[in-house]
Amino acid sequence: MKKILPLEVLFVLLLAGVMALLLWKKEPDDLPLTDLEQAVLSSCTLTGMEKAGDMRLKRAFGLNAADYDSYIYYAPDNTMSVNELLVVKLPDEARADEVLAAAEARIETQKKNFDGYGTDQTALLQDARVLQEGPYVIFAVGQDAGRWVDVIREKLGIRAFPFPLPWEDAATISDARGGALWSSAA
Amino acid sequence: MVFSSVTFLFLFLPASLLLYYIIPDIRWKNVVLFFVSLVFYAWGEPVYVILMLYSILLNYAFGRVMGRTQKYKKQVLVFLIVMNLLILGFFKYYGFLMDTVNSLTGLSLPVRQLALPVGISFYTFQALSYDIDLYRGKFPPQKNFIAFGAYITMFPQLIAGPIVRYEDIERQLTARTHSLDGFGSGALRFTAGLGKKVLLANLCGSLFDTIQASGGNISTATAWIGTLAYAFQIYFDFSGYSDMAIGLGECMGFSFRENFEDPYACVSVTDFWRRWHISLGTWFREYVYIPLGGNRVSTTKHIRNILVVWLLTGLWHGASWNFVLWGLYYALLLILEKYVFLKWKIPSFIRRIFALAFVLLGWIIFYSQEFPQMLTTLAATFGFAANGFADNAALYYLTSNAVLFGFCLAFCIPATGIFLKDCRNHLPGRILLAAGGAAVLLLSVAFMVTENYNPFLYFRF
Numbered sequence: 001m002k003k004i005l006p007l008e009v010l011f012v013l014l015l016a017g018v019m020a021l022l023l024w025k026k027e028p029d030d031l032p033l034t035d036l037e038q039a040v041l042s043s044c045t046l047t048g049m050e051k052a053g054d055m056r057l058k059r060a061f062g063l064n065a066a067d068y069d070s071y072i073y074y075a076p077d078n079t080m081s082v083n084e085l086l087v088v089k090l091p092d093e094a095r096a097d098e099v100l101a102a103a104e105a106r107i108e109t110q111k112k113n114f115d116g117y118g119t120d121q122t123a124l125l126q127d128a129r130v131l132q133e134g135p136y137v138i139f140a141v142g143q144d145a146g147r148w149v150d151v152i153r154e155k156l157g158i159r160a161f162p163f164p165l166p167w168e169d170a171a172t173i174s175d176a177r178g179g180a181l182w183s184s185a186a
Numbered sequence: 187m188v189f190s191s192v193t194f195l196f197l198f199l200p201a202s203l204l205l206y207y208i209i210p211d212i213r214w215k216n217v218v219l220f221f222v223s224l225v226f227y228a229w230g231e232p233v234y235v236i237l238m239l240y241s242i243l244l245n246y247a248f249g250r251v252m253g254r255t256q257k258y259k260k261q262v263l264v265f266l267i268v269m270n271l272l273i274l275g276f277f278k279y280y281g282f283l284m285d286t287v288n289s290l291t292g293l294s295l296p297v298r299q300l301a302l303p304v305g306i307s308f309y310t311f312q313a314l315s316y317d318i319d320l321y322r323g324k325f326p327p328q329k330n331f332i333a334f335g336a337y338i339t340m341f342p343q344l345i346a347g348p349i350v351r352y353e354d355i356e357r358q359l360t361a362r363t364h365s366l367d368g369f370g371s372g373a374l375r376f377t378a379g380l381g382k383k384v385l386l387a388n389l390c391g392s393l394f395d396t397i398q399a400s401g402g403n404i405s406t407a408t409a410w411i412g413t414l415a416y417a418f419q420i421y422f423d424f425s426g427y428s429d430m431a432i433g434l435g436e437c438m439g440f441s442f443r444e445n446f447e448d449p450y451a452c453v454s455v456t457d458f459w460r461r462w463h464i465s466l467g468t469w470f471r472e473y474v475y476i477p478l479g480g481n482r483v484s485t486t487k488h489i490r491n492i493l494v495v496w497l498l499t500g501l502w503h504g505a506s507w508n509f510v511l512w513g514l515y516y517a518l519l520l521i522l523e524k525y526v527f528l529k530w531k532i533p534s535f536i537r538r539i540f541a542l543a544f545v546l547l548g549w550i551i552f553y554s555q556e557f558p559q560m561l562t563t564l565a566a567t568f569g570f571a572a573n574g575f576a577d578n579a580a581l582y583y584l585t586s587n588a589v590l591f592g593f594c595l596a597f598c599i600p601a602t603g604i605f606l607k608d609c610r611n612h613l614p615g616r617i618l619l620a621a622g623g624a625a626v627l628l629l630s631v632a633f634m635v636t637e638n639y640n641p642f643l644y645f646r647f
Contacts, residue, residue, distance in 0.1 A: 004251060004258055008265055011244055015269065018240045019276070022233060023300070119636075 028134040028156035033070045033089055036136075039155040040085070040148050048081035048142070049074035061086070061102040068099075069135070082110055082121040083142040087152065090135045103130045103139040110141075133158055187229040189376075189430045190383050192634055198226065199434075202341075206438060212360065216336045219438065223339035227305070234303035237273065238339065244269055245313040246334045249320055253327035263321040267314065274310045277303050282505030305345035307502055309338050311469055316352040318473055325356050333359045342434035346427045348445035348465035351472075355440060362439035372436030374623050379429025381626035384633045386597065387422035389590050390415045393583065402562045405573040407580035409566035413546050415587075416553055418594040421449065424463070443468075450598045453534055454527070454541050455519045466502070470495050485525075492524075493517045503552075508560065512551045519544055 040046070052075035054065040065071060069089040076083055084106075088099050107128050114121040129140040129149045133156055140148050187194050202222040209215055228235045245266060252262045277300055288295055316337070320327055328334040337359060343350055397404065397412035404412070428445035435442045445465050452458035459467055471480075478491045493514070500513020532540075547567065554560030569575065584591075596602050609615030 004255070004262065007247070007251065011247070011269065015240065015244075015273070018236055022237060 028136060028153075028158055030135075031156065033072050033087055036087055036152050036155055037072045040151050043151050044144055044148055046074055046083075046085065046142075046148075048077055048083035049085065050077040051075075057086075060084075061099075061106055063088070063099065063102050067091075067095075080118070080121070082114065082118075082124050084139065085142070085145075085148055086137075086139040088137045090137065093132075093135050096132045096137055099137040100130060100132060103128075103137070106139070107141070187226060189427065189434075190380055190630070190634060192631075195631070195634075198222075198229075202226075203437065207364070212362065213330075213332070215438075216330075216332050216359065219341075220332050220336040220339060223336065223341035223344060226341040227339065227344060234301075234306075237277070237303055237306075238309060241270070241273060241309065241313055242331075242335050242338050245317060245338070246328070246331055249316065249327040249334070250329065252317075252320055259321060263317060266317040270310050270314050270317070274306060277306055279501075279505045308347050308349055309344065311349050311466075312338060312352070315349070315469060315473065319351070319353050324353050328352075328356075328359070330359075340435075340440075342438070342440075343431040343442065346424070346431070347463075348428050348431060348442055349469050350442055350465070351469070354443060358440050364439045368439065369437050372433045372438075374619060375433030375436060376430045377433075377623045377627045377630075379426040379431075379433060380630045382422040382426030382429060382597070384630040385626070386590070386594055387419050387426055388633070389587075390419035390422065390594065393587055393590070394419055397583065400579070402566070403572050404566055405575060405577040405580050406566055406569050406571045407576040408573070408583060409563055409571060410546075411580060411583050411587075413550055413563070413567065414591070417450070417546055417549050418591075418598075420549065420552075421446075421598070422594070448598065448600045448603065450542060450545070451538075451600050452541050452545070453537050454523055455516065455544055456523050456528075458541060458545055459516070459520075466499070470499060474498060488524075489521055492521055496520070506555060508551055508554055508557075512548060515548055515551055 052060075052073045056075050057063055057065055057071065057073050060073075060075060063071075069091045071086065071088045074083075074085040086103070090096055090099065107125055107130070111122060111125050114125070124141055124143065124145075127141075127145065129138065129145045131138050131149070133153060136152075136156065138149055138152055140146075142148070187198060189195075202218075205222065206215055206218050209218055224235060224239075227238060248262050248266050252259055255262070281300060284295055287293065316328075316334075319325065328337070337350075337352060337355065340350070394412055394415040397408060397415065400408070425446040432442045432444070443465065445463060447461040447464065449458050449461040452461055475491055475495045478494060479487055480491065481488050483491070496513040496517035497510065498513070499516070500509045500511070503509045503512070547564070550563050550567065551560060554563060565571070573579070606619070609619050
């Protein structure tokens with residue numbers, strides 16, 4: 001018993017440590033969206049998209065620009081493109097649900113638009129990224145959507161662990177905090 | 187990574203098998219198996235692999251302790267059960283519990299939504315089976331950490347079962363035979379599973395999703411077609427995965443127990459559960475039902491035992507109220523069967539029809555995450571549908587999927603399995619199997635490359 005109890009305590013503490021490590025979440029840095037936009041533009045090529053304003057945001061997502069702190073929106077530049085990138089900075093994290101719901105609704109609408117003939121577009125919509133990082137909601141559709149999201153998360157200082165892993169760079173930052181863990185097409 | 191993906195089939199699997207086979211010694215083969223299984227898991231779960239390693243270390247270390255002490259054996263077992271259930275409970279049920287507390291009390295306690303570690307229910311149950319059977323003295327503790335790690339992480343059955351009990355493969359971890367025949371048989375079994383998954387389950391799933399997207403605007407016939415499509419999808423999805431797991435195990439010299447035996451050919455609900463997800467049913471029977479007294483107790487206690495087991499079976503499938511309801515639905519059916527229906531003399535074919543109807547209705551509870559949706563679909567199946575008994579949509583779904591349903595039915599009846607097994611016994615049969623296997627593999631790969639609909643239902647459990 002004298003030997004077992006310390007071992008049990010050790011494993012309980014170890015579990016607490018593992019849980020703390022897995023539950024640890026770094027809050028994103030407070031950055032203006034222009035910084036995120038610059039980060040994406042400097043490391044990725046945004047094809048099939050063009051910068052869009054309040055009207056198109058309202059039309060595509062039903063969101064009023066004035067209701068939010070700020071946003072960047074790149075909309076499809078032609079009728080056959082589904083490429084889109086939207087980042088919304090919320091005034092209050094409690095309002096994330098309405099933006100997330102608008103993003104999901106947008107995906108469904110686009111899927112219906114391309115259902116039956118746009119195989120490539122449907123595949124891209126299937127892999128759409130919708131996630132929240134603190135006051136930021138990110139929505140991305142496109143061949144390189146994962147890369148855009150990684151760049152944004154890296155810029156926001158999001159990491160999977162409290163410490164940077166030796167091999168960790170923008171491309172390997174895990175999606176484990178809220179992202180789709182197991183892509184069926186993996 | 188899923189088995190039905192190009193990355194797995196053309197990169198991970200060949201590399202793993204090559205590495206596994208070029209190493210002659212069984213101990214080093216276990217090292218390879220452990221290592222590639224960790225890579226397989228980390229491919230999709232780079233973070234949660236730490237949790238799995240912790241679980242391996244915990245059960246291995248205290249397994250060793252249990253082997254050294256008689257006096258504190260029970261205390262060690264209780265500690266292991268508590269720790270394993272704590273891990274499972276926290277990562278799988280924490281959000282569900284907090285949501286329930288919030289909705290019952292009106293509080294707004296903050297809930298951190300955690301991503302569910304894939305396969306946690308499967309590997310935790312395997313670890314628990316090791317702990318409990320070790321306590322019962324069925325085998326000595328595994329002293330080799332790598333062999334124990336290989337048992338827990340073994341990639342063929344890591345993320346969607348079957349739940350392999352340690353006693354079944356204890357000897358195989360140290361001595362197993364590798365043969366060309368075994369490899370060929372395993373490869374064929376894997377291909378059959380791949381075909382079930384890609385060619386049948388995915389197409390049924392696509393039909394089911396289309397019908398689901400109609401919302402409540404369906405007829406009674408469409409509701410039944412949708413439910414049938416889901417029944418086929420979940421069966422071919424899960425049994426296909428089990429076939430792939432068993433086949434891959436065979437390729438590596440392991441022999442896993444069967445997980446399905448033509449469940450839709452059941453004559454009663456009790457019989458259905460003898461044929462469906464056998465490894466889970468066996469687990470609950472061995473470690474919950476029998477320790478509670480099984481059926482060798484008073485009627486009241488027997489009913490309690492059934493309720494407990496089925497409540498847990500429901501919860502095992504997911505942290506959601508519809509799974510709890512689904513478990514209780516089966517508890518009620520099994521109690522009624524045991525004490526009422528099975529005492530009646532009913533012709534076998536009528537019993538089959540009723541059993542199948544109850545199973546199909548059960549799937550509606552299973553797949554409906556929302557109660558209004560569940561009630562609408564259930565009402566539709568009983569004739570209270572928005573679009574009447576049958577409509578053009580039902581006719582369209584039925585005619586456009588007649589071939590698919592035909593194949594599904596053919597692979598649900600025992601005769602097909604008997605025929606395929608018989609083929610192994612003579613040369614023309616073996617040629618037929620080889621040609622069929624090649625065709626299924628080619629078609630499956632073609633579907634995997636061109637189709638992007640490829641969900642795996644049992645991943646979330």
